[in-house]
Amino acid sequence: GQQLNQSPQSMFIQEGEDVSMNCTSSSIFNTWLWYKQEPGEGPVLLIALYKAGELTSNGRLTAQFGITRKDSFLNISASIPSDVGIYFCAGQKDSGYALNFGKGTSLLVTP
Amino acid sequence: DGGITQSPKYLFRKEGQNVTLSCEQNLNHDAMYWYRQDPGQGLRLIYYSQIVNDFQKGDIAEGYSVSREKKESFPLTVTSAQKNPTAFYLCASRADGNTIYFGEGSWLTVV
DSSP states (O other), X not given: OOOOEEEOSEEEEETTOOEXXXXXXXXXXXXXXXXXXXXXXXXXXEEEEOSTTOEXXXXXXXXXXXXXXXXXXXXXXXXXXXXXXXXXXEEESXXXXXXXXXXXXXXXXXX | OOSEEEEOSEEEXXXXXXXXXXXXXXXXXXXXXXXXXXXXXXXXXEEEEEETTEEEEOTTOTTEXXXXXXXXXXXXXXXXXXXOOOEEEEEEEEOSSSOEEEOOOEEEEEO
């Protein structure tokens, strides 16, 4: 399966700053998902997007499904130290296919 | 408690041995997946199963085997043919629609 292009690879920011990361693909996807993974744990679903152009929020997190269906972004506003982790994007063509993952964005937040 | 349970959390394998990682879910999900995670590599698909008694190879199936005799269970065997098995292994299952949920992962180390 195709691996998605996720950027940036890592971010080191101060508490209170906003964060933006994105994911692009050469293929069209019908679903975009964003996960957060903490060390030694499985990824936890943050936001699921099912429709091109969809903008969805979950607390301080906002994600959008790109109009072309080939990209998605995730924003985190007013970051806090517990936002630390690796954020993965994942795309899926149809329900019969497995997810394709980006390589992750490692986020570090200093108090 | 509903969820995906992986066991053991930590496993050590001697070279030449087969080992089996357990994955159980009580979410009544039809589809289940196994991913492998290496540092900086994101998640790579090993095998997936859309329904009982059926499974498909993913991107890196060589050296692995699975079975799906029950809806709730999708064990992964890492065989001696897998030359570099040290990794973090993640099991997942899919709800109706395209949302995929993960277990907490299993660490496998070759000694």
